[in-house]
Amino acid sequence: MTPSAAPRTTPESAPTGRPGKRAAIDCAARTVFGREGYSRASVDAIAAEAGVSKRTIYNHHQDKEHLFLAVVQQSSQAVAAHQEELIDHHLGSPEADLTAALTTLGRALAVPQTDFESHFSLVRVIFAEAPHLPPHVIESWRGTGPGRVRARLAERLGELAGAGALRGGTTPETLAVHFTQLVTSEVYERSLHGALPLAADETNALVESGVAAFLALHGPAS
Amino acid sequence: MTPSAAPRTTPESAPTGRPGKRAAIDCAARTVFGREGYSRASVDAIAAEAGVSKRTIYNHHQDKEHLFLAVVQQSSQAVAAHQEELIDHHLGSPEADLTAALTTLGRALAVPQTDFESHFSLVRVIFAEAPHLPPHVIESWRGTGPGRVRARLAERLGELAGAGALRGGTTPETLAVHFTQLVTSEVYERSLHGALPLAADETNALVESGVAAFLALHGPAS
DNA sequence: GAAGTAAACTACACCGTGCAGTTCACCTTG
DNA sequence: CAAGGTGAACTGCACGGTGTAGTTTACTTC
Incomplete structure (x- = not known):
């Protein structure tokens, strides 16, 4: 390293x-x-x-190390692009059923496609190696990976708020943070960030409960 | 392994x-x-x-491996006991200022004491090694570690709800999940589970924002 | 004498390199 | 256009150097 x-x-x-x-x-x-x-x-x-x-x-x-870093770069970009696509697909056009849209998006984000499994495995390795990685690599990964996804999510949720589908009064960034926290973070933690399989119905329950909480916080004014 | x-x-x-x-x-x-x-x-x-x-x-x-497993057991128990103590200390007796109590608890849970630093480092290694660890070790760690803490937190938050300090209508377990998600999970993610230092004021901001969201969801009826 | 120490030792796995020989893509030439 | 040459890329293998798990041995300490 x-x-x-x-x-x-x-x-x-x-x-x-x-x-x-x-x-x-x-x-x-x-x-x-x-x-x-x-x-x-x-x-x-x-x-x-x-x-x-x-x-x-x-x-x-x-080098073995440069090989690793190159692969990390590729992977973070691939994961980010995939997730951005998911966000646009589920939140892009104004949805009739907001709860359903958020739930399917949450599920898609929480359980990675098998096609991207190796990419997500590598993300876990980044976590594990973080203390031994040069800081600029971490920053670069943050920027091209989770950062971009978070920004895209904030953008879309902000649009929904602007259209009245969500309550106003908070920044789009806060909406994105609360969404990921309530909807996906428990799934990640329970599955040790995807290292251990989590039963599908358990995942669904966690996502649905998270969406409910998110909407209780930021849902359209009643 | x-x-x-x-x-x-x-x-x-x-x-x-x-x-x-x-x-x-x-x-x-x-x-x-x-x-x-x-x-x-x-x-x-x-x-x-x-x-x-x-x-x-x-x-x-x-064995090197048995040494590792033994240390893992010790560490998870030590971390759990420490965090349970924190929870009891901050949430044990009915607090006058609920916001302050939750905030200081959140801070204490989010940034580990330097005394326990090595224990938390080891928890990160458990994450990293999870796919190579025998399943019963993971289960045992779950039970004696995060599981116990989560249960204790649910217990205390349930008491607060029973005393009217929090709105009712949800299970204590849900309260505990929402608290950890909103208050601590973002700090963990931003610091890569404590691997990278996070500025104190940034931590504080995340915790305070999380507590505010938690109270917006479950705070006392207005 | 049971427990600990220090150092050497075995056995192995791994990184990175060197090199002789082979394969493939491409380009010249008749 | 086809035969044949050319050079870069690739293979397979062996080797030096290093690091490490675990053991052994001879000696010390409580």
Whole structure:
């Protein structure tokens, strides 16, 4: 950890290489890092998972650590883009049934698609490695990951408030904070941030209860 | 990880040894595991931290892994006991100023005392290692750790509701969930569960805002 | 003499590199 | 356009160096 800003000439930003190899390496690295954590994940295992020679990994990435950081960047962007899409999809056009819209959005945010499972696993590893990660990496991750999602959620909820679907009187940011706290944070905590499976009906119950509380706080004036 | 239930005769439950050594080992293990994580923490480092021979560690504990599990048990109990005490202290006797009581409790729960820092660090490691931990360890930790705290909080908040200090109509468990979600979960997330320091005034702002939201939801009928 | 200490030791896993040989994409040339 | 050359990318393997879990041994202390 804490790399010293790539001193030498590295293959870092070389877009060369046979197509597919780079992608296979990154995908495999995400999978293995997510499954094993940083320390336990061996470069040999990543190479095997990618169906690639270990030497090839070092052709594309300077270091185990730089490989990890590159994959973290990709993953946070992918997760953020996916979640922003979810938010726009469920909250984009004025919904007739606000409770239903918030509930399905909450569920979608709380239980990650299996397609993105490895990305979310990697987010857990970021949490675990946070004390050993260079601060600028954390900040960058915050900015391109959760920060963007939170901002998008605030934007959409602010629009709903502006349209009268939610009570006014609070900033959009507060709405976003309260939504994530009440609707998703308990699911995250109960499942140890997705590490342990949580029964579907339990998830639903938590989300529905959270939405109810959120609407009790910020729902349309009665 | 995933030990196979201690097959041989082990020093596991032997209360022998010079007094103080065992405690020093456990304390050092907690510190080093908390600081480095499971994989990075070496038994040599723990021995050095404890001012003890490595052999002595293996006299008291079967294994690096069993050492880790033992320390986890201790830590979760210590954290739980400490937090239960906080809850009783701030919510035990009917308070004149409910807002102030909830705020100071929230602050106390959100920023751990430096005395318990290593315990909280270890909790982060539990999160990180969760996928590699035997399930019964997780369950046991849940029960003796967060579960007990949550139950105590529900109990006290239920009493307040019964005394009219909070609005009725919800179960004590829901009160406890909403309190932790609104008051502490954002602090935890922002600080990556305590891994990164969070400015004191920022913490205060989050806690106060959370208490305000909690009271808007469940505060005494106006 | 039971418990602890210090240091050496075994056995292994891992990172990163070197290198000889192979494969593939592309480009020259007839 | 097709045969053939060219060079970069890739493979497979072995190796040096390092770190670590756990054991052993000889010695010390209470």
